[in-house]
Amino acid sequence: MSFDRMIEKIVEMQNPTVAGLDPKLAYIPPYILEEAVAEHGKTLEGAAAALVTYNKGLIDALCDIVPAVKPQAAYYEMYGWQGVRALAETIAYAQEKGMFVITDGKRNDIGATMEAYATAHLGTTDVLGEAVDAFGADALTVNGYLGTDGIKPLLGVCGEKDKGIFVLVKTSNPSSGELQDQKLESGKTVYEAMGAFCETWGEAVMGKYGYSGVGAVVGATYPAQLGEMREKAPHTFFLVPGYGAQGGGADDVVPAFDKNGLGAIINSSRGIMCAWQKEKCDEHDYAQAARREAIRMRDAFRARIGEIRLGE
Numbered sequence: 544m545s546f547d548r549m550i551e552k553i554v555e556m557q558n559p560t561v562a563g564l565d566p567k568l569a570y571i572p573p574y575i576l577e578e579a580v581a582e583h584g585k586t587l588e589g590a591a592a593a594l595v596t597y598n599k600g601l602i603d604a605l606c607d608i609v610p611a612v613k614p615q616a617a618y619y620e621m622y623g624w625q626g627v628r629a630l631a632e633t634i635a636y637a638q639e640k641g642m643f644v645i646t647d648g649k650r651n652d653i654g655a656t657m658e659a660y661a662t663a664h665l666g667t668t669d670v671l672g673e674a675v676d677a678f679g680a681d682a683l684t685v686n687g688y689l690g691t692d693g694i695k696p697l698l699g700v701c702g703e704k705d706k707g708i709f710v711l712v713k714t715s716n717p718s719s720g721e722l723q724d725q726k727l728e729s730g731k732t733v734y735e736a737m738g739a740f741c742e743t744w745g746e747a748v749m750g751k752y753g754y755s756g757v758g759a760v761v762g763a764t765y766p767a768q769l770g771e772m773r774e775k776a777p778h779t780f781f782l783v784p785g786y787g788a789q790g791g792g793a794d795d796v797v798p799a800f801d802k803n804g805l806g807a808i809i810n811s812s813r814g815i816m817c818a819w820q821k822e823k824c825d826e827h828d829y830a831q832a833a834r835r836e837a838i839r840m841r842d843a844f845r846a847r848i849g850e851i852r853l854g855e
């Protein structure tokens with residue numbers, strides 16, 4: 544009912560990072576694309592087959608050192624239902640390899656529809672009396688701007704199925720301040736108010752290490768806000784995108800961690816997936832290049848936050 548499973552993996556691997564799986568054909572080594580095209584042609588089926596092969600290679604290379612993966616749904620949806628099937632296959636494969644899976648879907652709607660999203664991504668779908676996991680991720684990113692009735696259905700599923708959600712609080716993009724930094728009548732900023740909601744919503748799904756199953760997305764590109772929110776939302780675990788390709792560095796995200804080195808999981812997607820192109824290494828070495836980058840990232844945090852310990 545919380546992020547306890549994810550926290551335990553972070554501590555076991557001494558690695559507070561998550562590898563983003565946002566595959567585009569431009570990132571995939573030509574030998575994988577050629578094999579997929581030879582079998583399926585230049586079709587959505589072919590693209591989806593390439594995505595799965597590429598992702599499985601990355602997962603195999605990362606699963607013993609990185610606790611979690613974060614597939615962003617848009618990169619699969621762009622390849623139609625075949626791409627969506629690739630997302631489901633990716634989630635299942637990563638879990639088989641012991642990884643915690645955060646589907647980045649940023650879903651939001653009224654309560655009744657959120658119930659459907661909760662069932663689809665985290666829960667179990669009833670098919671005429673048969674209970675089937677549709678996507679079965681461990682956590683989902685959501686948008687909280689529809690308010691409590693949009694979040695409540697997720698809390699039920701999180702409680703029953705030991706899953707978590709990450710609510711958008713202070714996003715990493717350049718324009719995030721246009722709305723999120725606005726001051727409300729209460730004197731709080733919009734992101735601060737959303738962080739306070741996360742603390743309240745999380746009370747229903749509290750874990751044993753001091754963090755609830757309601758986390759927050761806070762960008763690495765806003766270090767001051769990361770530190771501010773760490774103080775103001777002490778029971779809210781942070782998913783921190785914006786490291787690497789968006790310019791956030793290891794020093795920038797240090798304020799996201801608590802005194803035990805917990806409290807945040809830092810995402811890198813393009814930085815890890817495209818490491819082989821940056822290194823200009825042999826295309827067949829793409830997964831090992833990703834592993835080398837993931838180790839560099841892990842070690843950068845180890846050097847800054849020291850040993851990660853279970854709190855409370």
Ligand SMILES: O=c1ccn([C@@H]2O[C@H](COP(=O)(O)O)[C@@H](O)[C@H]2O)c(=O)[nH]1
Pocket residue numbers: 563565615647713714715716760761762784785786787788789810811812813814
């Ligand atoms: O505020 C946010 C929320 C989500 N994201 C997502 O994280 C990754 C970042 O990818 P990089 O390649 O490491 O930049 C991507 O899936 C975004 O959709 C974010 O960047 N910022």
